[in-house]
Amino acid sequence: MAYVTSVGLVRVDRNYYKSPRDLAFEAASKAIEDVKLDTIDYVIVTSSLTYLQASQFDLAAYIARELGVNVRSAFTVEAGENSGLAGVEVALNLIRSHAAERILLVGVDKLTEYISNRTYKMIQAIYDTESDAVYNVGHAGPMALLMRLYMDRYGVDRETLAHWPVMMHTHGKENPYAMLRFKVTPDKVVNAMPIAEPITLLDAYPLGDGAAAVLLSSEDQGGDHLAKLSEVYSSIGFQSIALRDDPLSFEAVGQIAREAGLNPEDIDVAEIHDSFTITGILLLEELGFAPRGKAAEMVAEGAFTKGGSGPLVNASGGLKARGHPKGATGVYMLAEVAMQLAGTFPGIRADSPRKGIAVGVNAHGSSARLAFLEAL
Amino acid sequence: MANSENKQVINAGIVGWGAYIPMYRLPTREIARVWGWPEHQYKALNVSHKAVDGPDEDSTTMGYEAAYNALLRSGIDPKMIGAVFFGSESKVYAVKPSATLIAEMIGATPDTMASDLEFACRAGSEGLKASLGLVSSGMVKYALAIGSDTSQAEPGDVLEFTASSGAAAFIVGPRSESAAIVEDTYTYVTDTPDFWRRAEKPYPRHGEGFTGEPAYFYHIMGAVKGLFEKTGLKPDDFDYAIFHQPNGKFPLKVAQRLRFPKEKVLPGLVTPYIGNTYNASALLGLARVLDQAKPGQRILLAPFGSGAGSDAYSIVVTDLVEERQDKAPKVDDYLARSYEIDYALYAKFRRIYVMLPRG
Amino acid sequence: MVLPVWWRKRIPRYRFVGALCKDCGRIHYPPRNACPYCGSRNLELVPLPRRGVLESYSIVYSVPGDNRLNAPLPIGLVRLENGVRVVAELTDVVPEKLEKGIEVEAVIRRIGEDGETGTILYGVKFRPALGRK
Known part of the structure; x- marks a missing residue:
């Protein structure tokens, strides 16, 4: 295990003024400003778009060099939308194997560096570029196919599904690091501009820029910490929804939930991947937070907001409202869950939470990761 | 009349035939409306609509589908095709054969001849005649002749009333197997x-x-x-x-x-x-x-x-x-599959609007 | 230039060929290095049925790349007659007739273009099936 010692977040936004390296610098500086450090063993940068956008190789070394701290090693981890938690997994294992005492994890990505159609082309590469993404499926297409399947199979209507983004915006409104800080109504979600029918603009994560940093320490490091990072579970899934016997099953998520022995009643807070409304809904069900076909109804009943019957889910506003700067998202999640457990999250807070999880996937679940955290 | 062609038995015929017509139809009255032609100008042409290729179609894709239909009717193994002729005046590449593309798509490669022919609207027919010669002489067992065009016409020219898109293909083979x-x-x-x-x-x-x-x-x-x-x-x-x-x-x-x-x-x-x-x-x-x-x-x-x-x-x-008529979609099936568009969509599909490369 | 990238995968795309796993008996498309179900490398290329049923569809408005000409883009999840599923673009779609359960068939269309001066990529799309088999 390892400790989450400190975090540094940049508000997700259309940040035209800063480059990916500027954003990474800002988040990393915040994370280490209050911690006295001589040496950081590893700087692990998680990013999936920066190489394309800034035409920069060895990004982590360039970012690390600017921190003004002695850094032994730096490298970049890429796992698409799941890059952030992949970085967490690597960091935890380095600390656990005593290869490192202190690791600074920096997630960064920008989605507004280019005009939207070019960005859509880049980010559709989260899907298999040798099958589904040979076509112009866009960033939302395959998930839209799943949303329609889900609605038909379980007889869930469009309006009920709209309660997910409604909840995310309600949560995000209280989070100073969230990109979208306004409330929406189900009606607004349903009637928003279509992105990939039946997905509307308000079902989809916004295109925004962000960076998040987390300092992880080994057990031997004294001082104050925010939370304990106990374990990261990881699995990989099919290359395409077309290969699954049930296209709606995120088998990689189910796998890690089983491995973790996840019992929803034990979890107080969760940050889960909700690139689109349907992703959030399917993850809730795959994690066992809701029976199949019932997640949207439970969301509408307030089960996953403060005071609800289930865990507090996505108090940050989720990918939907906090934002989803790809490679940075998992690092945001880790920071948010750690702050919840430490009682320092600057938004909606769970009451004395003990256990929290951060769950990420790439695309339709080509990979999945679950980070398990505990209060100190 | 002096005659360069010998009178001889052509030991070949049409083993399979296939057609393709794109779905979109532009009424000729739309063209007249946009370019200010009087009714007389186009009514005399006796053309009510023209077939327009969709934005993801071209002479290759249309020629392929016609060839595929011809193959279905022929029932032959495409590997037995020894020549592919593609007649078109709207090739997608000025240099690079479309015939190799279609030969590869249908599975006739690599053991085949393949070339594109150009003679305005007659190249496909020349391909048919050359195929008859090759098969009749015994040089190849089967040959494929395709005529396919997404015809060009300058916007505003009278040619625009009629220049349309479609394809036809014929598998030429031994006389004994011919329909x-x-x-x-x-x-x-x-x-x-x-x-x-x-x-x-x-x-x-x-x-x-x-x-x-x-x-x-x-x-x-x-x-x-x-x-x-x-x-x-x-x-x-x-x-x-x-x-x-x-x-x-x-x-x-x-x-x-x-x-x-x-x-x-x-x-x-x-x-x-x-x-x-x-x-x-x-x-x-x-x-x-x-x-x-x-x-x-x-x-x-x-x-x-x-x-x-x-x-x-x-x-x-x-x-x-008769046994081959129902083995593939007929011309009438394609004629029935029609969707009327206006001139604005036609101009988009035909890439008439000036667009700058982006993305 | 993306020449070899497109070229080396042309046969399955042109001929709509899948891979049959000779160990577990399942078929997938496009052919991969190993069976996605059992990991076997004992694969054989097999032609796929061209007809199937549209299990789900979407109209994509957030159009990626240089595709305004094709916008909006219909895509679908197709279940072929042998049960194999494919995610692909749809074509020749009349929006008001697009619905789940319709019969669709594989056709070859342009699926990409390497700019105005580059090569053209052809591959399988699905359209509402013509009346006869």
Whole structure:
């Protein structure tokens, strides 16, 4: 295990003024400003778009060099939308194997560096570029196919599904690091501009820029910490929804939930991947937070907001409202869950939470990761 | 008449035929509305709509589907095809064969000839005739001849009323396997500049009325009369007459001059519904006639290409035709599959709007 | 230039060929290095049925890349007659007739273009099936 010692977040936004390296610098500086450090063993940068956008190789070394701290090693981890938690997994294992005492994890990505159609082309590469993404499926297409399947199979209507983004915006409104800080109504979600029918603009994560940093320490490091990072579970899934016997099953998520022995009643807070409304809904069900076909109804009943019957889910506003700067998202999640457990999250807070999880996937679940955290 | 063509038995015929017509239809009245033509200008053409290729279609994809349909009807293994000829004046590459693309798509590669032919609207027919020669001589067992075009016309030019998109394809094989045998052919060409497109220019030019008498009529009459003379056949011997159909008027007029009654022309006349598909024009007519022909019937086919030349064929339907008619979609299936668009969408699909590269 | 990238995968795309796993008996498309179900490398290329049923569809408005000409883009999840599923673009779709359960068939269309001067990529799309088999 390892400790989450400190975090540094940049508000997700259309940040035209800063480059990916500027954003990474800002988040990393915040994370280490209050911690006295001589040496950081590893700087692990998680990013999936920066190489394309800034035409920069060895990004982590360039970012690390600017921190003004002695850094032994730096490298970049890429796992698409799941890059952030992949970085967490690597960091935890380095600390656990005593290869490192202190690791600074920096997630960064920008989605507004280019005009939207070019960005859509880049980010559709989260899907298999040798099958589904040979076509112009866009960033939302395959998930839209799943949303329609889900609605038909379980007889869930469009309006009920709209309660997910409604909840995310309600949560995000209280989070100073969230990109979208306004409330929406189900009606607004349903009637928003279509992105990939039946997905509307308000079902989809916004295109925004962000960076998040987390300092992880080994057990031997004294001082104050925010939370304990106990374990990261990881699995990989099919290359395409077309290969699954049930296209709606995120088998990689189910796998890690089983491995973790996840019992929803034990979890107080969760940050889960909700690139689109349907992703959030399917993850809730795959994690066992809701029976199949019932997640949207439970969301509408307030089960996953403060005071609800289930865990507090996505108090940050989720990918939907906090934002989803790809490679940075998992690092945001880790920071948010750690702050919840430490009682320092600057938004909606769970009451004395003990256990929290951060769950990420790439695309339709080509990979999945679950980070398990505990209060100190 | 001095005759360069030997009278001999052509030991080959049409084993399979296939058609393709894109779904979109532009009414000719839309073109008149946009460009300010009076009704008289286009009504006389006897073309109500023209077929328009969708934004993801081109002469290759259309030619492929026609070839695939021809293969379905033939029932042969595509590996046995020894030659692929692609006749078009709207090739997607100025340099790089479309024939290899289609040969690869249908599975005829690598053991085959493949080349693109150009002779305005007549290249597909020349491919058919060359195929007959190759098969008849025993050099190859089967050959594939395709005529396919997404015809160009300058916006605002009268040509725009008729220039349309479509494809037809024929698997030529041994006489014994043929659904229709080719009794004889006769070709008639001269240098006549009735219609042309200069290299690297997007649209063709034409000589208006000059495309009629000295070009279309002179060459088709020459070819058909040459065939009659060579074979001793006369109009009464034919059940169908199919001519190149640049509009809905010329084929009926040339039929009248050659003394073919209208009823023998109409089954193979598709231009009034879809416009002039250039290299597929008369060949789509042949495909439609084969879709409905009875064993023993005789067909006159006379494609024409500007520049200029015409081929006349005498084709006799065999007993094998009926079992093959339902093995692939028919011309009428494609005619029925239609979706009307306006000029604005047509201009988008045809990439007439000036767009700068982006993304 | 993306020449070799497109070229080396042309056969399955042109001929709609899948891979049959000779160990577990399942078929997938496009062919991969190993069976996605059992990991076997004992694969054989097999032609796929061209007809199937549209299980789900979407109209994509957030059009990626240089695709305004094709916008909006219909895509679908197709279940072929042998049960194999494919995610692909749809074509020749009349929006008001697009619905789940319709029969669709594989056709070859342009699926990409390497700019105005580059090569053209062809591959399988699905359209509402014509009346006859």
